């Protein structure tokens with residue numbers, strides 16, 4: 001079956017978009033056929049991968065949710081994320097500003113949390129191995145759709161106090177979704193982002209996370225690496241922008257570990 | 264008149280909450296009577312200032328918006344932010360998880376964007392000199408309420424590419440609010456946060472901001488300073504946690520510059 005992973009954390013700026021873009025490309029480098037979906041009205045995943053200006057009438061994730069376009073119509077192939085033999089493929093369903101109205105637009109729809117699950121139902125294993133969903137920094141209807149469509153949740157966490165604060169509420173939300181809407185939802189893992197081993201705060205928060213999530217904290221940690229913050233400005237993933245960087249190494253490690261943790 | 268400033272940026276994790284907490288206390292150190300309002304469902308401002316557990320039946324910013332509690336009933340005095348002669352006072356209207364439902368709860372209310380303006384109307388100059396509003400990382404109904412209640416907007420920006428991306432949409436939103444709901448709304452300024460002079464990316468983005476906002480970029484820049492990320496873990500502002508730190512110096516500079524820019 002296709003692996004569907006929601007990359008979410010309602011805390012802002014913890015590296016959700018950076019993780020979806022670079023973990024996604026890392027997985028194609030390991031031969032996976034990957035679909036990325038931008039569910040954030042800021043459309044930063046779309047901009048990060050070089051699609052700042054969409055072709056006119058291009059379908060977006062809003063259209064897919066609203067049932068106006070199929071997943072396959074909206075998925076845009078991205079240039080060779082790896083052109084050697086055995087490398088995978090990468091496609092993106094772009095985000096759009098129109099997503100900012102989703103909470104109100106879909107509020108009265110019956111099954112408003114299940115729109116994405118229905119849309120992803122036609123993503124068969126013939127086309128994709130893995131789908132990554134980039135969520136906005138809140139627990140609104142778009143994130144709930146991702147939690148209902150996915151079987152696994154990947155949570156990027158910046159090792160600082162405020163990001164730690166949000167985790168309890170995140171887990172409660174997952175519990176509620178599992179109880180009412182998606183019984184199979186599991187926590188794939190928590191991954192530390194913007195990590196500096198020299199910062200005491202980062203080490204202390206990492207130790208706290210290891211206690212709370214003993215078997216769910218990824219070994220791979222994404223180190224603070226300015227190349228990861230520069231790459232989106234060139235519309236490139238880290239592997240194209242700076243293949244030898246710490247960011248490229250770390251995200252490849254994360255991709256490998258994710259494949260080992262096959263659900 | 265009371266200065267009402269919305270501290271907002273829909274980009275997540277750029278330092279909104281850190282700015283409201285520490286600029287707020289900085290202003291009291293300069294003798295101002297300050298009210299802070301936590302409009303984020305994460306309630307990080309509330310936790311950062313040591314109020315993780317609210318007394319039972321405490322009124323929150325949700326109650327104030329819903330018209331169930333007055334501003335003065337909900338405002339909690341915070342321990343001496345400066346106890347010498349001439350130091351000001353600090354009060355906080357706490358956030359609550361209930362805010363996460365605001366978009367749907369208030370969607371059908373007539374004048375849903377104007378609830379906060381009404382609630383702040385009874386904040387007279389007899390009590391406060393300055394009110395700072397901490398907004399969530401989106402352009403939903405809570406941020407719109409802040410933009411309608413405020414006369415000025417302060418925009419924290421992390422000097423990285425993705426944070427720059429969001430500014431165009433932020434300005435468009437301000438224009439729309441000014442045109443339809445709050446003609447007096449002005450941009451007080453843009454302040455750089457988590458700034459490292461040694462990072463080329465930070466210097467380049469700062470140069471771009473200076474071009475786009477020639478007379479609106481604060482001189483004061485908030486440097487990357489781990490003490491600012493540690494302080495919330497102790498429920499303290501930066502002045503109490505580490506008075507000699509770069510963070511304390513920078514936020515005091517910002518407070519002084521803000522008072523010079525009196526609207």
Ligand SMILES: Nc1ncnc2c1ncn2[C@@H]1O[C@H](COP(=O)(O)OP(=O)(O)OP(=O)(O)O)[C@@H](O)[C@H]1O
Nearest residue numbers: 012013014015016017018137194224225229275423
């Ligand atoms: N490991 C890293 N090293 C350096 N910079 C990073 C790293 N990860 C992310 N960044 C930068 O940090 C900022 C926040 O990351 P990103 O935008 O991916 O977070 P997010 O959780 O998607 O934010 P939002 O909540 O706004 O959607 C961006 O400017 C990004 O380029």
Ligand SMILES: Nc1ncnc2c1ncn2[C@@H]1O[C@H](COP(=O)(O)OP(=O)(O)OP(=O)(O)O)[C@@H](O)[C@H]1O
Nearest residue numbers: 012160275276277278279280281400457487488492
């Ligand atoms: N100048 C700074 N130096 C070091 N750390 C900082 C600085 N400013 C903020 N931080 C840390 O960066 C993280 C993000 O800051 P903060 O939570 O204030 O941003 P925000 O914009 O309010 O986020 P959200 O969008 O989730 O509301 C926090 O962990 C905070 O402690």
Ligand SMILES: [Mg+2]
Nearest residue numbers: 016017040044
């Ligand atoms: Mg993002």
Ligand SMILES: [Mg+2]
Nearest residue numbers: 279280303307
């Ligand atoms: Mg905040």
